[in-house]
Amino acid sequence: MGKYASARNFGYGKSMSYAGSQALADRFGGGHFNSVAAHSSRFGQFADYLKSAGIRDAKDVGQSTVAAYGQQLADKVEAGEMSVAYAQNLLSSVNVTLSALRGDETIKVSPASFVGERSHVRTEAPGGLDRTEVQTASTSMREAGLGRAAAVTELAREFGLREREATLGNLGRWSKEAKQQGAINITEGTKGGRGNEIDRWVAVTPAGMDALKRALEASPDGSKNLLEAGESYISFVRGELNAGREHLKEAGIVTYHDLRAAYACERYQQLTGQEAPCVAGGLLADRDADLQARETLTEELGHGRVDVVASYVGGRK
DSSP states (O other): OOTTTTTTTGGSSSSSSHHHHHHHHHHHHTOOOHHHHHHHHHHHHHHHHHHHHTTGGGGOOHHHHHHHHHHHHHHHTTTTOOHHHHHHHHHHHHHHHHHHHHHHOOOOHHHHHHHHHOOOOOOSTTTTTSSSHHHHHHHHHHHOOOHHHHHHHHHHHHHHOOHHHHHHHHHHHHHHHHHHEEEEEOOTOOOOGGGGGGOOOOOOOOHHHHHHHHHHHHSSOOOOOOHHHHHHHHHIIIIIIIHHHHHHTTOOOOHHHHHHHHHHHHHHHHHSOOOOOHTSSSSSOHHHHHHHOOOOOOOOHOOOOGGGGGGHHOOOO
């Protein structure tokens, strides 16, 4: 059981968040960096929940503790404050990380049983499709001293980026590419490291140029991206990026991921001349044009399968 079963957090350190990260690194053998980072970030939220409940040692986490956390997430899903997919990811990361810490799967919950089955087909228009919502959120963030979170918000909306991609992107290179080629190549922070193997060019609109300019202004001195010197992506997520989520919600945007979907819906309309199915309530575009748009979006969003696009723009019925 764990590294040293009798020691605090099974011997992985006094901080539960840090212990979780170390246990995951051991579990994945020093590889799968993106998976480790994602699980660590999500487990960090569970660790914060435990701390607020007075639990500071993973050995004291029982089935009832995880179940109580699952119920809290279910309440947020029910209230429309969190998507089913994100809540499931949070619980899945708790399962994986506790297993890595303990060395067994004694403590485990079914994400779907708590927060419901995730749907891979979007049925409602995403928050942020209306740019006034994005402007409201980013302005509020900047007024609260969260300029980097505001930059992630705008980059996600204008280029369809994941949070990690928006945070780690080489802003200087993007600015140069935007001016010279009218498009930027997404390579840093991509899922599965695809950016190192496949070019992923996304066109730059005037709004995109403005977003790049503001992101450069928010970038710390001496940094190529949005991270401070010596700052890890995980600590940025747990700190400023998480603080920005409340501003998103107040503007009517559930998550940063909604902004990626908003980009996809807008591009879909540009490519087909019709609103995306999740916005229109069904498929309006010609089926050939619809498929071509989905193939284009698959490339621009950095996915390997065209069917995944349904979770951004809706189904084909």
